[in-house]
Amino acid sequence: MSAIAHDDHHDHGHHHKETFITKYIFSQDHKMISKQYLISGLFMGIIGIAMSLLFRLQLAWPEQSFGIFSSLLGKWAPDGVMDPNVYLALVTIHGTIMVFFVLTAGLSGTFSNLLIPLQIGARDMASGLLNMISFWLFFVSCVIMLASLFVEAGPAAAGWTIYPPLSALPQAQPGSGLGMTLWLVSMAIFIASSLLGSLNYIVTVINLRTKGMSMTRLPLTIWAFFVTAIIGVVSFPVLLSAALMLIMDRSFGTSFFLSDIFIQGEVLHYQGGSPVLFEHLFWFLGHPEVYIVLLPALGITSEVLATNARKPIFGYRAMVASILAIAFLSTIVWGHHMFISGMNPFLGSVFTFTTLLIAIPSAVKAFNYITTLWKGNLQFNPGMLFSIGLVSTFISGGLTGIILGDSTLDINVHDTYFVVAHFHLVMGISALYGLFAGVYHWFPKMFGRMMNKNLGYVHFWVTAVCAYGVFFPMHFVGMAGLPRRYYTNTAFPYFDDLANVNIVITIFALIAGAAQLVFLYNFIHSMFYGKKAEMNPWRSNTLEWTAPVEHFHGNWEGEIPHVHRWAYDYSKPGHDQDFVPQNVPLKKGEEELNH
């Protein structure tokens, strides 16, 4: 034992000689890779959010001339009026960027990388090299996705779900030419990156836990990241296969998804394929993807909520069980996106059943969060505010899922703005709050400095009010029967009375967008000029706060701390302080909570 510890010390304890390139660019240190993910994710996020503001302008003041359109979109906005094809392209790329590049890579990539080794007590990921390759593949896919914005005919515009034949036929819309090819290539690389990352997370959590860190003592963040990685490994390859088949249909004349098509005065040769097959393959990833986005955010919330409530997370076992139940169910509910796709109605019944089952573990999680707050001693750091905000939007958005998951009710709200409101609240805003909570909470760990709390408060309250201001009225637009992905609703006088709702939504969206500048300022400014952080500013129990503030490859000087208790001994009677870090041995006669 001592020999191993000794070896450890020699292998990792010393500071590597690092050049600028190995330290900041081709780094294999999980902490640096995590920062790289965060900064790339935020950069993509700025673009994704800016796009949403552009098309919100068009929706509120349809077909009006905006200087900003002519300056940003150039020939795609003749005389400053947005072209319908560009509207669809913006909607498509906004969805793709936010779902995959910001909330999958930006959230999971950042915090899985930062926290898995630090919270389980490991020197680094199982394979630093794979980890580095994973980030750089992600970076390449970002570059390709952004490059597709500058293609002559415009980027992909078939919606983020890229259903063929629209996405398969360049004749069907300009965005289905080179733009779609680049989209597919970018996503294929993204999936490779995600798989390498996920495999690394799984192996690390299974093999590299420090002495005493049993699975039942893992912080819930790690449980969430671990299970998320498993879902990713199970479902992402299916999207890869769908993307490859679509590439074949587009470029090599196969007919996986196409049949009996007449377009632009010409009968195409495709015979015998089915677009419904693509929908199955897409949603086999697409639905688990929702949980790939959401579970890490919930994991972060569990940690931030317990730490700042100075109280153990309520029902640890139930929380782990719900994560596992959600993960399992998430792989057998994809058909609820396809109730009216023409698939057999009996299948619709099955998927309704499995889908509504997911409400049970989700409800358990929500109730457990609320009970964690009960009789707590709440410390309202900015991360805490965003965590509570997450629980709030998770409930508001999750509840409407009961309507959409019911095949009967889905008939009339399917693909309307009701859906847009639902998923933006439950996965978009919730996961973004999770990201913000994580950034505010672990900023001291990442950059060794504190973020300004008052700016954090302003950021949270403006965002929280605007998030409801945008998405609450949107339910009404959907229940009025307005389909999503409409360039404007002025083609139907029936929807004329929605004009003022649309203006209200857009104004809230613009304010929310501006509020994110406060965050950006706080982030960048604090990175360089923030107050220097202490080792454990939030008085937290988990292992990352036992590592020194200065980063070096290997995380701990000397031996890795051993773990003697679970992560949630907050305000435990019989201790002087209201927290007991995991590496503190049990006192004589102290009982460990067996959860």
Add this chain to the structure above:
Amino acid sequence: MTALLTITILVLIAIAIWQMTKIFQLTQVARENSQVATYKDNDLQGKLMYVFLIFIYLITIYSFWAWGDVLLPESASEHGVEYDRLMWISFALIFFVQTVTQALLHYFSYKYRGLEDTKALFYADNDRLEFIWTIIPVIVLAGLILYGLYTWTNIMNIEEDDDSLVVELYAQQFNWKARYAGQDNVLGDANVRFLQDYDGKNLVGIDSSDPNGQDDIVVQELHLPVGRQVIFKMRSQDVLHSAYMPHFRAQMNCVPGMITEFAFVPTKTTQEMRMFPEVAAKVQRINKIRHQNSQELIANGEEPLEAYQFDFLLLCNKICGASHYNMQMKIIVESEEDFNKWLAQQATFAEVIQ
């Protein structure tokens, strides 16, 4: 030039927010500098949580008050009544849970804000409590699932009888066509490969060698008789479309290469629907808005907008390309007599290709 100006203004706004943020931050520095929440922060933020709860309730109430009347009017189909009932039951449930859980969440956040003398209770588990809030959703959802599945099966199990009217909805970028089966009530075979026959007069690709197709009638406006089951057979010639008829609570995707089905019984004629107070009020409201907009147009020397009157709509609800937003067809529900009279005036496929 405008481009340059807008960019400049945007940059200036960004700089302004940046600078205001900076000033705001600088004023904070002097007082305290730990950046960890103090009791004072907890007190204020906890109270704000309470205010936020009120905000959530207010925005809910305001939305219903301001926009409650944009919602779809009462259903105009037989199964739609059942649909609406299930919808409102689900909504009542959702509102109840939303009101209670948001109250608990934000009230606890306020009540247990960390002040100078507060301590947290070490309370990690309660099996009984957890059992209760697992089992309650189970029971409630079991009820909803059973009710939902019962309704779903009723709607989706299409039983064709002699009295049903078979109509094909044919989708293409970016318009709809409808095909009636004619005297024999059987649609003739069709395929996109026949579209170019007869100099493009074969609008939906009917196989002219199939005798069932000779009496088929292809039209650009959908007429339906009231009180009779209509079985829709959907086709698409190019990309995915979705036939969405919100007033009938009906929707089904149109998939190239296959035929999808949906059926409903219209219960209100277009005329009856227009007389319906809810609809009449909506039309009046819309015309008021259109009148205001027309004033602006007239001032700019353009044509004013036409007055609107209610019609049932068929919309495309699956992204299908540039004019997706304008792919529509008028639906007219009328008495059996009027319907037959109208149908008799339309040319059959045999007449069209002569």
